[in-house]
Amino acid sequence: MDANSRTIVSHKIKTLDELVKAIGPRPRERKVIMCHGTFDVVHPGHVRHLLYAKSKADILVASLTADRHIAKANFRPYVPEDLRAINLAALEAVDYVIVDPNPTPLANLKVIQPDYFAKGYEYVDGGLHPKTQEELAVLEGYGGEVIFTPGDIVYSSSHLIEAAPPSIGVDKLLALMDAEGLTFADLRRALDTIRGTKVHVVGDTIVDSITHCAMIGGMTKTPTMSVRFEKRSDYVGGAGIVAKHLKAAGADVTFTTVLGKDDYSEFVLKDLKAYGVRCLPIIDSTRPTTIKNAIETGGYRLLKIDTLDNRSISDKIRAQFASQISGTASDVVMFSDFRHGIFNRQTIPDLIAAIPKDALRVADSQVASRWGNILEFQGFDLITPNEREARFALGDQDSVVRPLATELHRRSSCKTLILKLGDRGILTYRGRPDGDPRAFFAVDTFTSRVVDAVGAGDALLAYASLALSATRNEVIASILGNIAAALECEIDGNEPVTPEGVAGRINFVEKLANYG
Template sequence: MKRKIMDFGKLVAEVKRLRDQGKTVVHSHGVFDVIHPGLVQHLTDSKEQGDVLAITVIRDKDVRRGPGRPLFAAEYRATNVAALHPADLVAVVDDDPPYQCVKKLHANLFAKGKAYGESDLKIHERIFGRDREQYFGDIKIHETDGFFFSSSQIARDLLKLFPDQTNSFLTEFAKRYDFNHIADQINRLKSMKVLLIGDGIIDEYHHCQSMERSSKAPLVVHKYIEHEVFAGGAFAIANHLSGICDNVRLVTLLGKDNSREEFIREHLRSNVQPHFFYRSDGPTIVKKRYLNMHNNQKMFEVNYLNDEYIDEDCEASILEYINTVDKQYDLVLVSDFGHGLITKAIIQAVRARGGVLGVNSQTNSANKGFNLITKYHRPDFVCLDEPEARLATQERFTEMGEVAAKLAAEVGTQCLIVTLGKNGSIAIGDNGEENRTPIFSANVVDTVGAGDAFFAFTAPCFAAAMPLDLISFIGNVVGALAVRIVGNRRPVEKHEVLEFVHNLLH
């Protein structure tokens, strides 16, 4: 059985060798984490169409079947499918974008289940904007007959990935919105022009291995193993936005000394247009987190920053830019981490521009209690987490619906969304309408940056006049995807959101 499993490069070479010998090679591709009768019949039928059946198994990070998937790691899924009699050759492959391995492998036939073959392809065409030829080239497609089982449905039914309350929510939500409508709404954001003003942050993750207790002090000694560096803060928000909006302009602050500008430019998406200002009295903000590499638990953090307000000369330069930059932006966003960039004068200038204004005013260890959303007057859209909302209202124990309604009225916003961690989110609309949406995440890897991703997707949805319940739903989908990413290692992609939505509603 193990002889059937190989890396993808070797599989490509083997398929070419077999085809050169005149053999007919059939290719099947999927997740293969639930071995059920429909799958076995599909593989049996596929093998009967040729001499050799080659199977590619999607690697873990590219599985987009909703929360809790895949059920098993790729190596186990490959071993399981290789144990089935029809399988001759098996390899684990990446699948971003989907089906890219099909043209690379170039078998004689590509086999898909007839029960969902056409609909599956159409869904992927909606998500990725690709047609059949781009997926498969001149490779003939064979649709297998037989009864159909959905591994996603089996997983949901047997494993109860969601509590009953969430399943009930999804059932009712699917009556109001179908996948095609949601995809259309998200794709409409492509033409939106966004101006983002905020604190850019460089996030460093230093992975360490714990050793023994120090003999000279009451502390545990750690051994450095490796580190990763990410573009976080407003840089990360700009990258999230760039996946759904073609035109994103970023206004942010760097330090004159050790600005890290080259790194930042390299880690901004091509359709993000940055405009940097520089402060002479502090560095570009760097937040170093030290983690236990075995469980990804954060042990402590060191911040390199000057969190005092920028000087008058720097402020004047930014104000001049804000007042003269193109007025034709559909949406102006402020990502305020309370690290000295967003002064009272800049808040006033941003509000005076007119148009839709969205604000995320964050509470963190550097500003706790001193960076509240209440310093903003009548922002159109506000996104906070629960502690930030409670601090702003000074309501420690009051029921969260009352807190959200009170805060929305106090700041005069048309839409307030408060993320509630494991309890999902609560949104308050312009007319006092309240909407509660459960979480859709089963696996949490890292919560850092999840709120930024939520803000980056929901603010454009609000600016596009989507209904409150749809905005919240999309936000919670994005949040579920974001917590599966380590820090700001990469942005949440639009196609991930659409695939997740499709799997939730089907």
């Protein structure tokens, strides 16, 4: 839905004070009926409910549950409140729409005092629900009535969304940008402003290798697979690829890491130098450079062989790290933690203390199958865990993602949290007063086809951090980071995302927004 379409119906969307003024106090000549619900996806069941309600009064008010109070299923609401309000306002039968900031409609019922309150038949079938009893008590207190709409057909938004989520990513993006006063031109300008940002990346280097093989067969006496070696491809990964993403975006990048005294150390240094990353390696002859070698046959990963030493770095090396962090002029200091010896409970406090005072502090802790906790990076400006890492940090396997993210944002004392949700996109929480409807927002994925999702989080981390440093705007940072992640998913192998690629995807999405 474009800006003009939203303008056509925006006069129906009211604040509480505006609505009360529009309908007037009781008793009214024109009767008012109110419906309340989530209306995550407006389907035929909702339309029948609204049409029946409209037939019983002169004015129909549709009340929406605010995003922050919806926790009935994971990744819900699927449609954000601004867009849900527009969807209802576009219906001819609906006269006014209001987004209720409270967890229940009780407070608004007391203020609005509709003549009738319409409920679905499922709320009376088998006896009144306790919450409906509370609503009934409010209505009877001022002389209002509850009307139950026919219940011969029931449709579930949750079932429809889980079975086949509607493709509304562009509409959700437009609603978010419109609410924030942003345009696609602002996104393109942000790409230019990030150039030259001084970033100091501190973290674990990983050499990601793929050994490509062809299937020969299996042994007859043992369950052993036989493959023929064809070729091996090596890529600089871990914090190294984060540094390369940053450099590709136009940043001035310094990289502090620990490497072994071996051939792969030379491979890493040569690759980073060729790419223009200023590397300050600390060589530890007692450990190997970390290598993760995946054995691939016919497009399938059969086995992964890791060469690594996860022991904590020595006190001497920790002091070298701290010295390099404090001694490097930086707009952004980024801790890229893969738990291969640099970051742990003993080292993290000293490394945090060494960060220059005015630098933007960013942390990403990819724990995978190792011990690690994003909550060890307290008070950072930006953290970017995925859902699994958030659940691990909080010891919470049960909460749906919104309260999960709320708790992680609170416990980490971070200013901005970008929670990575894979093919669901991202959920961003930012430091705003509790109850502010703009305290969090979702951005759907921009991926057109997934070739290799490995490294998508690194691309998001790089572009989101640069954009946040340059613009101090969490929405711009989230959108650009999410686009970079989408582009990385479409590349086979861990290759840096370029600003030209990001700009091209921005242009593509803008065309979709303008109906091509």
